[in-house]
Amino acid sequence: MERYSRQEAFFGIGAEGQQKLLASRVCVIGLGALGSASANLLARAGIGFLRIIDRDYVELSNLQRQMLYREQDAREQTPKAAAAAELLGQINSEITIEPVIADVNSGNITGLIEDVDLVIDATDNVEIRLLINEACHALGKPWIYGGALASYGMTMNVLPGGDAPCYHCMFDEQVPDGETCATAGVLGTLTSIVASIQCTEAIKILTGSPDVRRTLLAFDLWNNEFDALEVTKNPDCPVCGRGEYQYYGKVSGSQSASLCGRDAVQIVPAQAAAVDFDEIAARWESCGKVTRKRFTVDLDTGAYGIKLFADGRAIVSGTSEEAKAKAVYAEYVGL
Ligand SMILES: [Zn+2]
Numbered sequence: 001m002e003r004y005s006r007q008e009a010f011f012g013i014g015a016e017g018q019q020k021l022l023a024s025r026v027c028v029i030g031l032g033a034l035g036s037a038s039a040n041l042l043a044r045a046g047i048g049f050l051r052i053i054d055r056d057y058v059e060l061s062n063l064q065r066q067m068l069y070r071e072q073d074a075r076e077q078t079p080k081a082a083a084a085a086e087l088l089g090q091i092n093s094e095i096t097i098e099p100v101i102a103d104v105n106s107g108n109i110t111g112l113i114e115d116v117d118l119v120i121d122a123t124d125n126v127e128i129r130l131l132i133n134e135a136c137h138a139l140g141k142p143w144i145y146g147g148a149l150a151s152y153g154m155t156m157n158v159l160p161g162g163d164a165p166c167y168h169c170m171f172d173e174q175v176p177d178g179e180t181c182a183t184a185g186v187l188g189t190l191t192s193i194v195a196s197i198q199c200t201e202a203i204k205i206l207t208g209s210p211d212v213r214r215t216l217l218a219f220d221l222w223n224n225e226f227d228a229l230e231v232t233k234n235p236d237c238p239v240c241g242r243g244e245y246q247y248y249g250k251v252s253g254s255q256s257a258s259l260c261g262r263d264a265v266q267i268v269p270a271q272a273a274a275v276d277f278d279e280i281a282a283r284w285e286s287c288g289k290v291t292r293k294r295f296t297v298d299l300d301t302g303a304y305g306i307k308l309f310a311d312g313r314a315i316v317s318g319t320s321e322e323a324k325a326k327a328v329y330a331e332y333v334g335l
Pocket residue numbers: 165166167168169233234237238239240241
């Protein structure tokens with residue numbers, strides 16, 4: 001147990017707490033800046049089972065803050081979950097790391113979180129957080145919200161049951177749209193801090209500490225402002241007040257979503273399909289440059305790029321228009 005000796009020596013964890021961490025199961029949703037920092041910290045802390053999920057692949061602009069990735073991953077456009085799992089496996093080979101290359105949506109979220117003790121939110125949009133909030137409420141799981149933009153960070157523990165507020169209690173029905181990391185930028189120092197606080201709270205929750213934070217922490221690193229805000233439970237909240245869900249449990253058809261700050265759109269077919277990479281690659285031979293990779297088969301038509309995953313999901317680049325991307329998908333993949 002030399003590996004965890006500094007954690008065991010810490011009064012808040014001890015040998016007993018370390019055993020609890022080793023027996024814990026955590027799901028990290030999103031492996032961008034927040035998720036790669038969290039997965040790194042949790043793997044090193046000895047969380048016994050880590051499910052790490054991301055739908056995207058590594059790009060050069062990620063390396064400034066997404067600390068599990070290397071230049072080679074960006075060059076090869078490795079899926080983030082695969083690149084992260086490979087490095088984490090070398091950091092701690094004594095825990096179980098399950099990489100999942102997928103889009104988290106209402107159709108698959110139950111299977112991804114029902115067997116874990118806690119969920120770390122490391123996503124980048126409100127809609128997925130509302131889904132996580134509803135799914136965790138339905139399944140009685142704690143989750144930890146984290147957000148970062150420019151130099152402004154926020155995090156809150158969302159704990160099941162009791163008088164604790166949920167994520168929806170903080171928001172109106174309307175999904176606000178605002179600036180993104182692509183337009184406003186984001187400091188790598190900020191995302192590290194938000195993830196560090198999320199993981200500290202995760203360790204407290206998993207070890208049963210009485211010192212779990214009950215406030216919404218909001219801070220601006222550039223302007224030196226730190227606030228701990230009281231959030232009260234809204235008795236009329238549709239999620240934690242009435243148990244009515246807007247996203248969770250809803251059957252969704254095929255979906256498209258333009259990816260934040262990218263000239264690219266993700267297409268998720270209504271039903272996952274097992275793609276035969278050889279068959280697709282042969283079919284695409286006359287359509288442009290075809291590249292077979294470990295987790296994808298890629299087509300560059302000159303005007304568009306298609307990165308097709310084994311489950312039929314694709315990232316279409318060269319447009320941020322969902323309708324255009326769907327047409328490209330229908331033309332070349334047509335599942
Ligand atoms: Zn609520």
